[in-house]
Amino acid sequence: MxxxxxxxxxxxxxxxxxxxxxxxxxxxxxxxxxxxxxxxxxxxxxxxxxxxxxxxxxxxxxxxxxxxxxxxxxxxxxxxxxxxxxxxxxxxxxxxxxxxxxxxxxxxxxxxxxxxxxxxxxxxxxxxxxxxxxxxxxxxxxxxxxxxxxxxxxxxxxxxxxxxxxxxxxxxxxxxxxxxxxMPGDYHNEVLLITAGPTHEAIDPVRYITNRSSGKMGYALAQSAQKRGAQVTFITGPTSLTPPPGVHTISVSTAEEMQDEVHKHFARATVVIMAAAVADYRLTHPAETKLKKQGQKHLSLALSLTPDIVGNLAAKKTGQFMVGFAAETENLIEEATRKLKEKGLDMIVANDVTQPDAGFGSDTNAAIVLDAHGIVEDMPLMPKRGMAMKILDLIRVCLDNRQ
Ligand SMILES: Cc1cc2nc3c(=O)[nH]c(=O)nc-3n(C[C@H](O)[C@H](O)[C@H](O)COP(=O)(O)O)c2cc1C
Structure with missing residues (x-):
């Protein structure tokens, strides 16, 4: 400053x-x-x-x-x-x-x-x-x-x-x-596709599997990108947040719905930021009626992998700059590096969600940004809005270096 x-x-x-x-x-x-x-x-x-x-x-x-x-x-x-x-x-x-x-x-x-x-x-x-x-x-x-x-x-x-x-x-x-x-207007030539929030995977008509994602990081990114002049398509899982004004927002519930919408809007995008915490598993056969207790002490649910949204985009890539997020509880750098390579990402934002005031639900975050060459930036605890701006700054530098 x-x-x-x-x-x-x-x-x-x-x-x-x-x-x-x-x-x-x-x-x-x-x-x-x-x-x-x-x-x-x-x-x-x-x-x-x-x-x-x-x-x-x-x-x-x-x-x-x-x-x-x-x-x-x-x-x-x-x-x-x-x-x-x-x-x-x-x-x-x-x-x-x-x-x-x-x-x-x-x-x-x-x-x-x-x-x-x-x-x-x-x-x-x-x-x-x-x-x-x-x-x-x-x-x-x-x-x-x-x-x-x-x-x-x-x-x-x-x-x-x-x-x-x-x-x-x-x-x-x-x-x-x-x-x-x-606010700089440095994104006015870019079309951004941003995902946010958790997904809900139904167990039965009244219950679902989800995670602690609040969506705040993705919402901050969508809002900041729009303010910097980008055209933003924003695909959000269920959250309690208000969609940023001026942003084309699509609400989805499940991982599969999120994948469908991401695929629909991928071709037009120049930058894709996958900040959603998509469930890895869903029920193989969600119940059509509410599950009853019926006295059994244990209940086992059969789970199947949800689609790998980011991984499945690799084949469709036509030059999009792809950014992923990794929320980890251990081996942060190793896990994030593995994801970056496996999913063909250009950049990954890794955060240790066990740190106080960082990650899910809080208004602040701390993260390490990596690309194929290693650590790009170690961002200390800061408001998610500030972090959104810094991530956009880093992406902007990469986009400029490509041209
Ligand atoms: C001791 C005291 C503290 C107050 N603190 C707040 C407050 O923190 N937030 C609030 O919305 N209203 C608070 N109020 C009520 C407002 O002062 C009141 O609604 C007033 O009409 C607001 O006028 P204004 O919005 O024109 O400034 C407080 C009232 C008192 C007597």
Whole structure:
């Protein structure tokens, strides 16, 4: 990270009425240290938690609080038109609801509607509020409209309860801000085929075999590639995530369905990233009706290999750059090298899923990237979004070297 990476970037920092409002001060400091010009807008509730003076001193600008301020009643348009990014941090449940409904009843909501700048929301709230179906519906609506909404983290909340709703780490927020503001358009000539998530292999109509994949790495890759200008076809197994806006998303359930879709879209692709954790086995004969206990102590299920999606593509390859993933619990490098060779991949991203905060389910990952010559890069623990950008950087270098 260069010291003045955000020099020349104009950011509007909206602060909502959350107990986490003080954390916006630390963010403001980080942003101005990187050279960004930040103007702060506080909601009336935010001012109950913290006074504007600190923001004003650190930003070097007066803090905006009033849509109808008599000194400058066009503030909302000036801020809307000149911002490179609108960051709302913390974003309350109330703000999320108002933005999702397109309301414009204070300075912050009005300037958001008036602006074409990317909008990044950093939610912070009580776990019960975050998980409320109406809040989740509002978040979904915003994400579908192209608004970036970070997921809050799990942990101890201001109420003393433990749950989802915690303000995300400063590193996660900074990495999202930097990628939104410094996104290169270096993939605009590429057609990417990306897979993500687990597969579900039926045992009977109500049960299935699956794995712990959350899909977050593949979703981050699809979103980042699309933002860098790629045309993305995204094939996802069952996850709880919202498909990235602007990405052609195809939902599948089983390994076989995933293979069918991958084969359909393979010929057009220039880069294929197989981030899905596809089940290796499925039931040879899934039951047509629900299996009953019937008193037996043990139950054996006959399993058969699922199709080797990546391996089966080798014969169809017409120059696609192929990237695979290897989630391992031991002999990481050996296993990844074996897969790279056996499956004819150009690059493999290997991660040790026994490491805390790396791999399945978490928002962060650590991985080693290998190609036929050995280790390309050892990536330390970082947000999956940041890792997606780094993987795309590495692929870009390989594509450029090929030409
Ligand atoms: C002590 C206290 C802490 C609060 N913390 C939060 C919070 O973290 N997140 C949230 O969504 N609302 C929180 N609220 C509720 C909001 O302040 C309230 O919904 C307010 O209307 C939000 O206004 P705004 O969205 O315009 O900033 C809190 C309220 C109080 C009294």
């Amino acid at each position: 260069t010291t003045k990476q955000l020099f020349g970037k104009r950011i509007v920092l909206g602060v909502g009425g959350s107990i986490a409002a003080y954390k916006a001060i630390l963010l403001l400091r980080r942003l101005t240290d990187l050279g960004a010009d930040v103007e702060v807008v506080m909601t009336a509730s935010a001012r109950q938690f913290i006074t504007p003076l600190t923001f004003q001193t650190l930003s070097g600008h007066p803090v905006h609080t009033d849509l109808f301020a008599t000194d400058d009643n066009m503030t909302h348009l000036r801020l809307a038109e000149t911002a490179d990014l609108i960051l709302v941090s913390p974003a309350t449940a109330n703000l999320i609801g108002r933005f999702a409904q397109g309301l414009a009843d204070d300075l912050l909501s009005t300037l958001i509607l008036a602006s074409h700048a990317p909008l990044l929301l950093v939610p912070a709230m009580d776990g019960g509020m975050w998980q409320h179906p109406l809040v989740q519906q509002n978040v979904k609506t915003l994400r579908e409209t192209g608004v970036e909404v970070l997921d809050p983290e799990f942990g101890t909340l201001a109420s003393g309860h433990i749950g989802w709703g915690r303000f995300p780490s400063e590193e996660t927020i900074m990495s999202s801000i930097i990628s939104l503001l410094t």
